[in-house]
Amino acid sequence: MKYSVFSLYIVLLGLSILFFSSCNNDKPSSVVSDTISNIPTELQSLKLTSIFEDNFDAQNDFENPTGNYSCNTQDGSCSTIEGWTSLQVGNDRFHPVDDNDPNLEANFQLSMEQARGGTGKALKLYDESFGNSGQWGSDILLTKKFDQGYEDLYVEMWVKFQPNYRWHLLESGHGQNSAKILRIGHRQEGSFSSTFGSNGGYGPLTFTNIMAWASNNANEWTLLTGANRCAPQTTNYLCSDNGSGGIQGFIANDGGDRLGWAETFGDGQWHKIGMRMKLNSAPGITDGSLMIWYDDQLLGESRFIDWLGTDTMDSRLLNSVIVCGNMHNYPEPEANQFEQWYAIDDVRIFSVQ
Ligand SMILES: [Ca+2]
Ligand SMILES: [Ca+2]
Numbered sequence: 001m002k003y004s005v006f007s008l009y010i011v012l013l014g015l016s017i018l019f020f021s022s023c024n025n026d027k028p029s030s031v032v033s034d035t036i037s038n039i040p041t042e043l044q045s046l047k048l049t050s051i052f053e054d055n056f057d058a059q060n061d062f063e064n065p066t067g068n069y070s071c072n073t074q075d076g077s078c079s080t081i082e083g084w085t086s087l088q089v090g091n092d093r094f095h096p097v098d099d100n101d102p103n104l105e106a107n108f109q110l111s112m113e114q115a116r117g118g119t120g121k122a123l124k125l126y127d128e129s130f131g132n133s134g135q136w137g138s139d140i141l142l143t144k145k146f147d148q149g150y151e152d153l154y155v156e157m158w159v160k161f162q163p164n165y166r167w168h169l170l171e172s173g174h175g176q177n178s179a180k181i182l183r184i185g186h187r188q189e190g191s192f193s194s195t196f197g198s199n200g201g202y203g204p205l206t207f208t209n210i211m212a213w214a215s216n217n218a219n220e221w222t223l224l225t226g227a228n229r230c231a232p233q234t235t236n237y238l239c240s241d242n243g244s245g246g247i248q249g250f251i252a253n254d255g256g257d258r259l260g261w262a263e264t265f266g267d268g269q270w271h272k273i274g275m276r277m278k279l280n281s282a283p284g285i286t287d288g289s290l291m292i293w294y295d296d297q298l299l300g301e302s303r304f305i306d307w308l309g310t311d312t313m314d315s316r317l318l319n320s321v322i323v324c325g326n327m328h329n330y331p332e333p334e335a336n337q338f339e340q341w342y343a344i345d346d347v348r349i350f351s352v353q
Pocket of ligand 1: 055056057115116119120121122345346
């Protein structure tokens, strides 16, 4: 009898482990691969541990039902996008429901339409042409927030722009254009806002912009920039001071010649963006780093960043990754309700030791 009770205990213990494992929200059902391969050379000697990945193939189709839409898993409103923590879609002015025009597009779409590799699903995201400098013609934040924090994260994803995607700056020779497309950082508990906040609750942070850039001498280049929010978190929206560690990563060919839009994302193919953020070893020690890759080619590295300062009061480990993001680009007048798409697939997040 004593033996049977013990066996029952073991069975119950096993069932508990199974139950709690299945409740682990950090692993979606749609897994890209079980092995870590196809990572940049610079990372191959390091120990990478997969902590989240999504190829979107097992997700349900979804599009934002209203022009301004948000949901999160904490209140159960975001169960349609399995594994992710929250979705915010703002500034979708040209929306099929809001404007009663069936030809307009919802800015956030998860569907089979642009699946990488031709099967499965991917994100299809619309950028709208309106506004002046500082306004975001597309504002989509798909967030993965982890229960625990990490000192060092590497994130990669694949991006494809529609053929003949247009940039205001390249056509007009002036004006801002950029696509903030990937962010790594710390977000305080319960915060789903992307805003800075007087308490600095969203920082340290880095994000990468895809930029098409026309220079004064009429050269045209594509670059991935890395902008940083470092110490002190309460006042430093962006660290523009010396040594901030920002990256301007010009995409170049093997010979070192910088490449323009048509030769990079403008070729209508999938390209991989990678970014690694490593916190400094202790507050005030300026040995934090940032690295950015394009198709596994290292575009830039900074090694002396003070992500955490001596005045950083609480733990600020990396616990947040956001894909999609702000687009700023207006090649057509607002009245034309002009929309363009880009796609995202195969997001992988690793902790690095
Ligand atoms: Ca996919
Ligand atoms: Ca739209």
